[in-house]
Amino acid sequence: MIGPEIERLIQLLGKLPGLGPRSARRAALHLMKRRESLLVPLSEAMALAAEAIRTCEVCGNIDTRTPCTVCADPTRDRSTICVVEDAGDLWALERTRSYRGTYHVLGGTLSALQGVGPDDLNIASLVERARDGAVKEVILALNATVDGQTTAHVVTDRLAAADVTVSRLAHGVPVGGELDYLDDGTLTAALKARRPF
Known part of the structure; x- marks a missing residue:
């Protein structure tokens, strides 16, 4: 036809x-x-x-240059790293204009069903970045799903040797929700109400 x-x-x-x-x-x-x-x-x-299209060599963001626009911005607060699942989540947080630190894109979440283990994610370079003396806090902004929470626990365990505070988004993000589908107000409130993980 x-x-x-x-x-x-x-x-x-x-x-x-x-x-x-x-x-x-x-x-x-x-x-x-x-x-x-x-x-x-x-x-x-x-x-x-x-x-x-390029993948940022520092944080894993998708941009047209590497380091990406966020990593190359000298006004960013280098003492915090916000960890997200993928670039769409980074872009969602950037839309809120409420976070001025840096990011780290894991490239997914752990999933036994899909065969995704810790070595398949961008965790090792996060730990390396967190060991930099300038980093004071790592914010886990992962989706509030079972896989997201499992990933958060593994990342927290891997960061135990680094001298950083690990926090997560507040529970204003609904369970089962994905960051890219949330409104800017919810994301802003969740960032402001983060707490240790």
């Missing part, structure tokens, strides 16, 4: 979060109807982004 190029576009769109097969078909149709004003500029922007 449709050409293989369009079918591939629909299949790829269907892999995006929140888009099932029907939504992917609608999105593809919308893009095709607006070929010159939307589809072509979007494909060009995606090609440029694919070439420019």
Whole structure:
């Protein structure tokens, strides 16, 4: 009924979060109807982004340079590191404009079901950064899920040798919630009400 190029576009769109097969078909149709004003500029922007994307060598953030914009900012408070699961969580916290320290992206959470162990995450470089005498506090801003809490315990154990305070976000973050879906007010309140872990 449709050409293989369009079918591939629909299949790829269907892999995006929140888009099932029907939504992917609608999105593809919308893009095709607006070929010159939307589809072509979007494909060009995606090609440029694919070439420019870098993973920060310091914190693991996704940016177009390394060190990333956050790590390169001289006004950041280097005495705190906020640990997040992925770059989307970092971006969510940055939207609040309530945190001016540095970050560390783990690249996921521990998951026995998915075969993700401590060596699969960016934990070793966090411990190395935390041992720097300038770091005083590590804030665990992991999702309030079973995997997130398990990861928080393992990270806390690994940081025991470093001379840092380990805190976590307040319980204003709902259990089972994910940071990227929370409003800015909830994230700001959770950061301000953090406590030792």
